[in-house]
Amino acid sequence: MSGTARRRRRRQLLPRTGGEAVAAVVVLGVLGLALRRLARFLQNLDPYLWPVIFVTAGCAAAVCGTRLVRRRTVRRERARRLERLRMPLHEVDALSPDQFELAIRDLMARDGISARHVGRRGDQAADVIGRDTDGRVIVAQCKHTMFGGRVGSHVMYEVNGTATPVHGADVAVVVTNGGFTRDARSWGDRNGVHWIDRERLRAWAEEGSSLHQVLGLATPASGRPGG
Known part of the structure; x- marks a missing residue:
């Protein structure tokens, strides 16, 4: 030390x-x-x-x-x-929705983010809540699909409405192994709701990029890898 x-x-x-x-x-x-x-x-x-x-x-x-x-x-x-955690997308696709939420929690933990799984019925659009080493609260809503489905704008509205008022989020993100509609992406970009689609998830889970890198967030002052 x-x-x-x-x-x-x-x-x-x-x-x-x-x-x-x-x-x-x-x-x-x-x-x-x-x-x-x-x-x-x-x-x-x-x-x-x-x-x-x-x-x-x-x-x-x-x-x-x-x-x-x-x-x-x-x-x-x-x-x-x-x-050492790396998750190829074919393994991610084989997960259940609950397992997907736990995988997102573990990926955040890998990046130096103190993360906990909170997803359950009535979770108010939050499945994983983390805090990075700069104290920023990151709230993630996870949407797992087996058939390459796309997340619509209504999910972005829900997350935007609860992430900060209910969960105290500094960063709100929706992550899926599928995709997003064009309206969902553009609405999220305009209103500060980050999104991780299949390609961004590949960079994060499979290639080992950090969540901060994938979302374009400033790296914490601690300089920890990914967080």
Whole structure:
């Protein structure tokens, strides 16, 4: 880790507001009280129970340590897979609509965007919501088709009407493995609703271009690949 990254991490650990400082003092006070009560309990404990306590604590620590290592291993492996993620369009075409939404989430994560899948009934025209390293909120509506269908203008209207007011979007995008009608594309361009059709999806998913590159967005100041 570079010196700049270490300094940034230290700054993130320090309280940034008066509320955070008060919360930190309260937490430290509660922790101190708990430690004092634990010390009193141990002083009054039968000494013959100490070996049992040590063995139990050791076993618990070993179990917790094993789980922690396993979780970190899983997270690192997922991060490595995402960094290498490429999705040929014939694989995208074979996905279900739900799988397509998850694939869009993973592609955003590959590009350094913190993304979550929110698609469900009543999702108000949002299937994936992400935040890039500059703090911009990206809301994606996903339209999967098996037959090269085209997305119409009504989808663009829906996204435009909910992306910012409901989901707080800075960037709204509709993505499909099919196409868009001419009216949908031109309306989106005029009203700030980005669109990713089959060819743009090929560049993003198959060729490895970042979402920012595909949409023509400014690259975040962090300089992370794609985000």
